[in-house]
Amino acid sequence: MKQIIQDLKDGNTILEEVPAPLVKPGQVLIQTSRSLVSLGTERMLVEFGKANFLQKARQQPDKVKEVFNKVKTDGLQPTVNAVFNKLGQPLPLGYCNVGKVIAVGKGVEDFAVGDRVASNGNHAEYVSIPKNLVAKIPDNVSDEEAAFTVIGAIGLQGIRLANPTFGETVVVVGLGLIGLITAQLLKANGCQVIGFDYDSAKVALAESLGITSVNPGEGNDQVAFVNSFTNGVGADAVIITASNKSNEIISQSAKMSRKRGRIVLIGVIGLDISRADFFEKELTFQVSCSYGPGRYDEAYEQKGQDYPLGYVRWTEKRNFEAVLNAIDSKVIVVEPLITERVPLDQYESIYGDMSGSKSIASILVYPEKSGEPKRAITISSNVFEPGKGTVGIIGAGNFTSAMILPCLKKTKAKLKFISSSGGLSGTTLAKKYGVAQSTTDNSLIFQDSEVDLALVTTRHNAHAKMVIEALKSGKNVFVEKPLALNQEELDAVVEAYKESGKTVSVGFNRRFAPLAIQMKKALGSGDTPMNIIATMNAGLIPPNVWVHDMEVGGGRIIGEACHFIDLITYLSGSKVKSVCMNAMGVNPEENTDNATILLKYENGTNGVINYFANGSKSYSKERVEVYHQERTLIMDNWRKLKGFGFKNFSSASSGQDKGHQNQFNLLIDSVQKGGSPIIPMDELVNTTKASFAAIESLKLGAWVNVD
Structure with missing residues (x-):
């Protein structure tokens, strides 16, 4: 299939050929007939892509600060690599x-094929x-x-926040x-509406729709106009x-508002707000x-959990439906807003010079297709x-x-497939790293007789399932940590492993570091x-990110702290016997990423893992200390290692x-x-069980044995 993308590195807008997605659970697969180009939003993205690195930095000063912090902790080259990878x-x-x-995904009942x-x-x-x-x-x-x-729906949500009355x-x-x-929509709500814009064509169009509209560029003072229109009262609400x-827009909006008026921002403007403008009138801004x-x-x-209508009357889906009903009943008309209709393959006529475009709405028209969409494309x-x-x-x-791909390119690996759910990211990487095929269908990898190794880097809740499917297909498998999210998954993996005669590897890469x-x-x-x-x-990850979801990411202890359980196992040459975990200020039933884990090993080794998310990003991310036979090793952030008491x-x-x-050199070999x-x-099984035991220990408030 074809998809329009923006290259953030060189600024090109491209019609890319990518494999079509499979329908996911809780989703519907849609064959597109039309799409609308949102010139305001998409112009900003295109212009950002075309900007040089200095201009990009000026537009995102918060990101620049993050880059400088990363340089301090990780060094210049890793930071440069990360920035270029993102771009x-x-x-x-x-x-x-x-x-x-x-197509309709599992768990979807409101839609049917053909809708x-x-x-x-x-x-x-x-x-x-x-x-x-x-x-x-x-x-x-x-x-x-x-x-x-x-x-x-974007406009409607702004109106709902302004809460206008008849x-x-x-x-x-x-x-x-x-x-x-x-x-x-405001006019249909019984409001007196005034529109301002510096484009005379847009002002004329608004007038034709029955909206009182003014072009300030023609000498009209906006504040004076509103005061005159309202007999000195001022606007009850301003929607930007x-x-x-x-910053002039927010200042003018405050000045034209009545006392205790409301201002709602939908667009993107300067927000250097004058306290006096808002203080004197007790204005609200949202x-x-x-x-x-x-x-x-x-x-x-993503999970399809709707908000109860009795408590949240207007969700985003219900806003979609309200707009469609408004179009259906001719409460709003959109046909006059269409400036042009462009076939998909002529997309450049829209994106070629967006900065100078006077278009209101551009409609992309898609070709009609029949049959199953292609789920794989050949790159080489x-x-x-x-x-091999x-x-x-x-x-x-x-x-x-x-x-992973930069490392694999330095090995003797032969890269035949890369699979991604949407098709775009996989295709981009396939072209960059010489992968032969991009696909959205994992079964093509499992069924291919030439594939020796399935390498799984999905979200954590898919790991065990993918490992089992790969093993049953006769593949060796490498999976990024964790191996599984619970004991049931782990048991199924172990059973498949025993029956397969193939190898399983987990991305516990720390033990392969030169300093480790x-x-x-x-020692x-x-x-x-x-x-x-x-x-x-570890650094803070917002609580709504998927890694914290115990069903999807397993939490950061199972999903990330397992790295250090494996590292201590490697350094001590022993396996975990029992685990006790304490967490900072949380209910034992809650998830945590601020915890201390105590580990007893079979050979008597005592391990302590401090996994903290509340520290400064400017401090070293990882540190390991070993005390053994009157000797001490201190490793700082995988850059420096000091030994005390060692002869050589x-x-x-x-x-x-x-x-x-x-790790990947050894894996491919x-x-x-x-x-x-x-x-x-x-050792993989023991480490995984130890991570489960840590969570269980927190709930029980006691040591938990690892079988």
Whole structure:
């Protein structure tokens, strides 16, 4: 299928060929017929992509600060690599999509194949969209009219926040696409509406729709006009839909408001607010969040958990439906807003010069298609043979892009497949790293007789399932940590492993770091107990991110602290016997990422893992201390190692190397030569069980044995 993307590195807008997505549980697969180009939002993205690095930095000063902090802790080269990796990820454009449903995911009951629907899907021939971001189109509403659904919902949400009543005067600042629809909705609500815009054509269009409109550029004073229109009262509410970096808009909005008036921001403007303007009139100011309640809520959008109508009357989905009903009943008209209709393959006529465009709404028209969409595309015609380290990668996220593929390219691995859920990220990486095929169908990897190694880098809740499927397909498998999220999953993995005769590897890369190997060498091979303290200054991750969801990410102890359980296992040469975990200030039943884990090992080693998320990002992220036989090792952030009390060792240093490259060198060599797994399976299982035991210990308030 074809999809429009924005290259953030060089600024090009591209019509990319990518594999079509499979429908996911809780989602519907839509074949697109029309999509609407939101010139305001998409112009900003395109212009950001075309900006040079200095201009990009000026637009995002908060990101620049993060970069400087990363340089301090991780060094210059890793930081530069991370920045270029981020800029190398293309951005899918568009969020106003219309089409027909061609497949319905598990758990979806409100839609059927053949339904015409509007959604926030991208400019792509096929999109898979969660059910709470999709609305059915009334029979009398055309696909072109329905393409205004999401834009209309943005305006409608701003109106709901302004809460206008019949007869109030509301000013709409900016008569672009959102502004024109917002003004119509306000008029239908019984409001006196005034629109301001510096584009005479937009002002004329608004006038033709019955909106009192003014062009301040023609000498009209906005504040004076509003005062005259309202007989000196001022506007009851101002809704700002403009996009302009000037602070003048917010100042003018305050001055034209009545006492205790309301100002709602939908657009993007300068926000240097004068206290005097707001203080004297007791004005309220609020920023509207996109389409309505539910936006950016993982439970609502991705898991399909609706808000009860009795408590949240207007969610984003119900706002979609309200806009469609308004179009159906001709309460608002959108046909006059359409400036042009452009076939998808002529997209450059829209995106070629967006900065100078006077268009209101541009509609992309998609070709009609029949049959099943392609779920794989060929990037290169390389030849592959079984037993030669042929790899199929499942997952094309940030870690795959930033770490796994750069490492694999330095090995003898033969990269045949990369799979991604949407198709775009996998295709981008396939082109960059010479992967032969990009797909959205994992079964192609499992069924391919030439693939020796399935490499799984998906979200954590898919790990065990993918490992089992790979093993049953006769593949060796590498999975990023964790191996499983619960004991039931782990038991199923172990059973599949025993029956397969293949190897399982988990991404516990720390043990392969040069400084970890140096530590192991310095400590010697004797099976004597030691004290080991590993501290992870993990950094804050917002609570709504998926890693904290116990069903999806497993929490950061199971999902990340397992790294250090494995590292202590490696350094001590023993396995975990029992675990006790204490957490900072939380209910034992809650998830945590601020905890101390105590580990008893079979050989008497005492391990302590401090996993903290409340420290400074400017401090070293990882530190390991080992106390053994009147000797001490201190490792700082995988860059420096100091030894005290050793006869033949005092210090070592390294570019920040956490062992990823060495891990993949050994992994590919093992697959090609059929040798032993890079980490023994019993250690992988023990580490995984120990992470489960840590969570159980917190709940019980006691030590938990690891069987």
